[in-house]
Amino acid sequence: xxxxxxxxxxxxxxxxxxxxxxxxxxxxxxxxxxxxxxxxxxxxxxxxxxxxxxxxxxxxxxxxxxxxxxxxxxxxxxxxxxxxxxxxxxxxxxxxxxxxxxxxxxxxxxxxxxxxxxxxxxxxxxxxxxxxxxxxxxxxxxxxxxxxxxxxxxxxxxxxxxxxxxxxxxxxxxxxxxxxxxxxxxxxxxxxxxxxxxxxxxxxxxxxxxxxxxxxxxxxxxxxxxxxxxxxxxxxxxxxxxxxxxxxxxxxxxxxxxxxxxxxxxxxxxxxxxxxxxxxxxxxxxxxxxxxxxxxxxxxxxxxxxxxxxxxxxxxxxxxxxxxxxxxxxxxxxxxxxxxxxxx
Amino acid sequence: xxxxxxxxxxxxxxxxxxxxxxxxxxxxxxxxxxxxxxxxxxxxxxxxxxxxxxxxxxxxxxxxxxxxxxxxxxxxxxxxxxxxxxxxxxxxxxxxxxxxxxxxxxxxxxxxxxxxxxxxxxxxxxxxxxxxxxxxxxxxxxxxxxxxxxxxxxxxxxxxxxxxxxxxxxxxxxxxxxxxxxxxxxxxxxxxxxxxxxxxxxxxxxxxxxxxxxxxxxxxxxxxxxxxxxxxxxxxxxxxxxxxx
Numbered sequence: 001x002x003x004x005x006x007x008x009x010x011x012x013x014x015x016x017x018x019x020x021x022x023x024x025x026x027x028x029x030x031x032x033x034x035x036x037x038x039x040x041x042x043x044x045x046x047x048x049x050x051x052x053x054x055x056x057x058x059x060x061x062x063x064x065x066x067x068x069x070x071x072x073x074x075x076x077x078x079x080x081x082x083x084x085x086x087x088x089x090x091x092x093x094x095x096x097x098x099x100x101x102x103x104x105x106x107x108x109x110x111x112x113x114x115x116x117x118x119x120x121x122x123x124x125x126x127x128x129x130x131x132x133x134x135x136x137x138x139x140x141x142x143x144x145x146x147x148x149x150x151x152x153x154x155x156x157x158x159x160x161x162x163x164x165x166x167x168x169x170x171x172x173x174x175x176x177x178x179x180x181x182x183x184x185x186x187x188x189x190x191x192x193x194x195x196x197x198x199x200x201x202x203x204x205x206x207x208x209x210x211x212x213x214x215x216x217x218x219x220x221x222x223x224x225x226x227x228x229x230x231x232x233x234x235x236x237x238x239x240x241x242x243x244x245x246x247x248x249x250x251x252x253x254x255x256x257x258x259x260x261x262x263x264x265x266x267x268x269x270x271x272x273x274x275x276x277x278x279x280x281x282x283x284x285x286x287x288x289x290x291x292x293x294x295x296x297x298x299x300x301x302x303x304x305x306x307x308x309x310x311x312x313x314x315x316x317x318x319x320x321x322x323x324x325x326x327x328x329x330x331x332x333x334x335x336x337x338x339x340x341x342x343x344x
Numbered sequence: 345x346x347x348x349x350x351x352x353x354x355x356x357x358x359x360x361x362x363x364x365x366x367x368x369x370x371x372x373x374x375x376x377x378x379x380x381x382x383x384x385x386x387x388x389x390x391x392x393x394x395x396x397x398x399x400x401x402x403x404x405x406x407x408x409x410x411x412x413x414x415x416x417x418x419x420x421x422x423x424x425x426x427x428x429x430x431x432x433x434x435x436x437x438x439x440x441x442x443x444x445x446x447x448x449x450x451x452x453x454x455x456x457x458x459x460x461x462x463x464x465x466x467x468x469x470x471x472x473x474x475x476x477x478x479x480x481x482x483x484x485x486x487x488x489x490x491x492x493x494x495x496x497x498x499x500x501x502x503x504x505x506x507x508x509x510x511x512x513x514x515x516x517x518x519x520x521x522x523x524x525x526x527x528x529x530x531x532x533x534x535x536x537x538x539x540x541x542x543x544x545x546x547x548x549x550x551x552x553x554x555x556x557x558x559x560x561x562x563x564x565x566x567x568x569x570x571x572x573x574x575x576x577x578x579x580x581x582x583x584x585x586x587x588x589x
Contacts, residue, residue, distance in 0.1 A: 232437035
């Protein structure tokens with residue numbers, strides 16, 4: 001066949017530069033928001049402190065939301081029960097910390113971090129296993145039925161919350177952070193709270209790991225392809241239902257990790273922790289674009305930052321800041337900041 | 345591998361429903377091994393539904409789909425694909441956020457990318473080499489179609505299902521695709537292809553089945569249908585014996 005003829009038949013360069021620039025606009029929203037907030041705040045130390053607090057909050061939300069957005073993207077499953085994994089993870093994590101009391105409360109920071117690591121792994125394992133049970137018993141029978149998914153996963157969340165109350169009692173449980181993770185470094189007047197720094201570091205590491213898995217591994221490629229076109233992935237011979245179970249378990253484990261981190265941030269946990277955080281988690285997923293990990297990351301940072309800036313500038317508005325942000329973003333991009341289909 | 349001419353795929357009495365709609369009303373179809381069978385018919389005749397039913401994307405409520413002697417009508421799509429059926433859907437099914445390379449890596453499920461096979465694909469579709477690292481979503485329509493076909497042939501398949509590959513493409517691209525399909529035929533792969541472009545169908549097809557209203561209303565050789573303008577008019581509503589590619 002004639003190679004040159006076919007080359008000649010190829011249309012003009014396919015790259016659409018306008019679309020290319022528009023694509024990248026979402027990535028600038030976080031720095032733009034931070035810079036805009038600096039104008040009314042005025043003071044660099046205050047702005048820096050608020051920004052770190054916002055990033056820490058945002059990254060914890062990202063940890064909880066990242067898996068959930070893939071669960072939706074891959075199988076169109078609306079899992080309102082994700083809050084159950086968050087609460088359950090937090091309680092298992094705290095119980096582990098209690099069991100590791102001497103290690104957790106010792107004066108050596110290495111020991112504290114080791115205790116935290118063990119607690120985080122326990123939280124992830126417990127939430128991951130609960131996620132597997134949840135997927136098998138609650139989600140699988142309602143594939144393809146959104147309304148039923150919402151109702152039954154909400155029901156599942158309530159059942160798990162009540163089970164937590166049965167197992168751990170109805171009262172909130174205080175979890176003081178070890179001495180080494182209390183307090184802050186002060187650099188140029190900016191208060192860098194130690195635990196927030198830890199949350200930021202962990203959140204960033206997790207984002208990088210997730211991105212590497214999604215872009216560099218075959219399983220990651222399959223997840224991305226499946227989010228875009230499930231039928232085609234199956235037509236290539238891959239059993240996407242097995243992939244989905246894995247993603248669901250990982251999402252649940254990340255929910256559990258987010259739960260224990262959030263609990264340590266607030267220094268108290270209740271059975272309703274998951275339900276209360278879920279509002280922010282869902283807003284994150286919607287703003288980010290359902291199924292997009294990068295969109296979820298940007299959205300979580302936007303929510304964390306907005307929440308902290310607004311709480312400082314206009315405290316009365318802080319409760320509604322995430323909703324206001326969602327309205328603004330969706331007016332700009334009704335499908336969310338980034339779409340996994342790449343049509344933006 | 346069996347002998348050329350024996351039936352590789354057969355559908356008998358296949359009924360498919362989509363929701364409350366009864367689309368296929370007892371489809372009987374035989375696809376001979378080693379040949380290119382064209383599935384023709386007006387819009388809404390049930391051609392795409394037939395392809396999707398073969399792939400298990402829509403389950404037949406009644407009837408049998410036999411592939412290499414085995415009834416695959418109740419199998420899940422991945423299991424059907426693993427038996428050696430590759431599929432190029434009507435919408436091409438390209439993963440737009442993945443690069444061309446990543447699309448191909450996923451398609452090479454069993455053995456990974458094979459350099460020799462890849463060179464052969466590059467010779468069929470030079471654009472694949474040129475845009476290897478590009479996000480597939482940024483390719484033009486014709487290039488996407490080439491990628492969709494490349495993906496289906498990166499590993500040897502026994503049967504290739506191709507649903508309207510020329511839809512919405514410029515005549516020059518259609519020409520390039522036709523040449524590639526002719527080259528594919530030389531490898532001996534069995535192809536079942538849905539096509540609206542009669543001139544292309546006449547050029548590449550060996551046997552033909554015409555559908556209307558969810559049933560097969562005619563089967564025969566492509567040469568026979570290509571030569572009989574009256575039959576074309578009756579079966580396909582063509583006024584002139586050909587049309588343009």
